[in-house]
Amino acid sequence: MFCVADGHGVNGDKVSSFAISMLVNYIRNVKSGFFGLQNLSIQPRSLIELEIKRAFKYVQRRLKQQHYKFKKMQ
Numbered sequence: 001m002f003c004v005a006d007g008h009g010v011n012g013d014k015v016s017s018f019a020i021s022m023l024v025n026y027i028r029n030v031k032s033g034f035f036g037l038q039n040l041s042i043q044p045r046s047l048i049e050l051e052i053k054r055a056f057k058y059v060q061r062r063l064k065q066q067h068y069k070f071k072k073m074q
Contacts, residue, residue: 003020003023005017005019005020009029015063017067018063019062019063020061022058022059022062023055023058023059025055026055026058026059027055030058034051035051039060
């Protein structure tokens, strides 16, 4: 899986770093069973897409929870 996180604005680098760390956290801890499958390539494409969407929704929720901290940095 590849992900490009290009932060914008004064603290964009901090926000993008946080987003990437949350994505890695999700893959390693929350859905390690799914993403850790050795035969992930044989899983149905629809299931893989669903899990990727869930991962990004997780990251979005975490960003919203931390929004005030990033706002204070400005």
